[in-house]
Amino acid sequence: MSAPFSPVLAGHASPEAEAPRTPRNVLHRGGPSNPSAGRIQQRFPDAFVRAEVVWGDTTVFVKPEHVFAVISYLHDDAAEQYDYLSDVTAVEYRDLELPIEMVWHLRSLPHRRFLRLKAQLPKGQPLRIASVWPIYKGADWLERECYDMFGIVFEGHPDLRRILLWEQYKEGFPLRKDFPLRGRFSRSEQLRQALAANPEARYSMEELKIADAFEDLPQDMRRRLAGGEKTGE
Amino acid sequence: MGLAPRPDRTTVTVDPQSQEGWVTTKLDFLVNWGRANSLWPMPFGTACCAIEFMATAASRFDLARFGMERMAFSPRQADVLICAGRVPFKLAPVIRRIYQQMPQPKWVISMGACASTGGMFDNYAVVQGIDTIIPVDVYVPGCPPRPEGLIYGIMMLQEKIKRERMSDNTLRTEIEPDPSSNLYIPPTMIDELSEPFGNSVHQTRSGL
Numbered sequence: 001m002s003a004p005f006s007p008v009l010a011g012h013a014s015p016e017a018e019a020p021r022t023p024r025n026v027l028h029r030g031g032p033s034n035p036s037a038g039r040i041q042q043r044f045p046d047a048f049v050r051a052e053v054v055w056g057d058t059t060v061f062v063k064p065e066h067v068f069a070v071i072s073y074l075h076d077d078a079a080e081q082y083d084y085l086s087d088v089t090a091v092e093y094r095d096l097e098l099p100i101e102m103v104w105h106l107r108s109l110p111h112r113r114f115l116r117l118k119a120q121l122p123k124g125q126p127l128r129i130a131s132v133w134p135i136y137k138g139a140d141w142l143e144r145e146c147y148d149m150f151g152i153v154f155e156g157h158p159d160l161r162r163i164l165l166w167e168q169y170k171e172g173f174p175l176r177k178d179f180p181l182r183g184r185f186s187r188s189e190q191l192r193q194a195l196a197a198n199p200e201a202r203y204s205m206e207e208l209k210i211a212d213a214f215e216d217l218p219q220d221m222r223r224r225l226a227g228g229e230k231t232g233e
Numbered sequence: 234m235g236l237a238p239r240p241d242r243t244t245v246t247v248d249p250q251s252q253e254g255w256v257t258t259k260l261d262f263l264v265n266w267g268r269a270n271s272l273w274p275m276p277f278g279t280a281c282c283a284i285e286f287m288a289t290a291a292s293r294f295d296l297a298r299f300g301m302e303r304m305a306f307s308p309r310q311a312d313v314l315i316c317a318g319r320v321p322f323k324l325a326p327v328i329r330r331i332y333q334q335m336p337q338p339k340w341v342i343s344m345g346a347c348a349s350t351g352g353m354f355d356n357y358a359v360v361q362g363i364d365t366i367i368p369v370d371v372y373v374p375g376c377p378p379r380p381e382g383l384i385y386g387i388m389m390l391q392e393k394i395k396r397e398r399m400s401d402n403t404l405r406t407e408i409e410p411d412p413s414s415n416l417y418i419p420p421t422m423i424d425e426l427s428e429p430f431g432n433s434v435h436q437t438r439s440g441l
Contacts, residue, residue, distance in 0.1 A: 182356060188427075189420070192420070194360075195326050195329060197323075197325075
């Protein structure tokens with residue numbers, strides 16, 4: 001942690017790393033696979049489901065219960081060094097029989113590689129998956145957004161609450177296919193709930209850091225929080 | 234619709250039937266002339282309409298010609314709230330609060346399709362017209378409106394201000410939202426105002 005800062009040069013760990021390919025010579029299906037996919041298959045035979053290459057990008061499907069172990073390996077192993085988590089998201093397909101897919105976009109700057117990791121969460125049971133926050137601190141808001149929009153619970157996340165919608169939002173998870181486009185309530189009810197919000201409230205007890213720091217807060221802030229100040233109804 | 238022919242302002246006609254005297258009408262004229270030509274806008278820009286608003290304020294279209302060169306980024310010093318862009322439900326209490334903080338006399342221009350009706354965003358997150366939250370004086374259509382469109386709306390507002398009468402005591406009353414629901418118009422009217430229209434009626438609905 002206290003090591004002096006040294007810039008990461010893309011591709012420095014693999015001098016033979018290929019130059020980035022142009023869209024002109026990329027196949028739709030097939031083509032050279034990311035070598036990490038084969039190593040995941042060797043090292044985690046129980047977790048590995050399948051791998052495919054689409055438009056030059058490799059997607060590895062793993063079992064949801066092994067996601068944390070696989071991402072830990074990808075982050076820590078010297079041959080992988082996936083040091084940048086660029087996105088955490090989910091996909092629900094219109095065919096409701098299909099499972100919800102969790103997606104992690106991982107990038108290795110030293111090896112100049114990109115890997116898409118997917119895990120399928122079956123319907124009809126609670127949507128739970130391990131949080132990768134202990135590995136990538138940047139996953140905090142990405143997972144909160146995913147929870148906000150899909151209702152997927154990330155186990156081990158330190159502060160899992162809504163991020164885009166307000167904390168008292170009652171209508172559900174908007175990007176789920178069973179969510180009506182205009183919301184569940186009438187427009188007047190939606191407006192009534194929205195106008196009940198207090199624009200002055202900047203702190204909420206549900207915020208982990210505020211609850212921890214309560215004793216150290218200034219007097220007026222403690223009084224406001226102890227009085228039950230919330231951002232909405 | 235549109236701008237009525239400008240009334241002749243060089244002479245003051247006295248209507249014997251009217252209850253208003255010569256002095257009050259003359260004072261009205263003076264006050265309204267002053268108000269209409271020194272409107273200080275409070276820009277509430279949330280989307281691409283704000284870009285057109287900035288273009289309107291810049292040198293080519295030059296909002297200063299209308300006495301609006303001073304943008305009041307504080308509601309306490311503003312006369313006209315120009316809502317440029319879509320307003321999500323999360324911002325609804327904010328724009329209501331800003332409107333309530335503005336001192337009388339105050340006016341509201343709803344700029345663009347999204348602020349006026351929700352526009353193409355007929356979804357769970359966007360307010361279907363800011364007139365469900367605050368009273369609106371002038372609606373400027375367009376997606377986004379060109380600066381000429383906004384200037385036309387501002388001129389309509391100026392005409393409206395020039396026709397105000399001091400004796401009309403309904404003009405300066407504050408809206409008083411219903412304390413239980415915070416709505417200032419009945420919920421049935423909000424639902425009616427928010428009804429889908431046009432292509433929006435036929436959009437794919439995912440309700441199961």
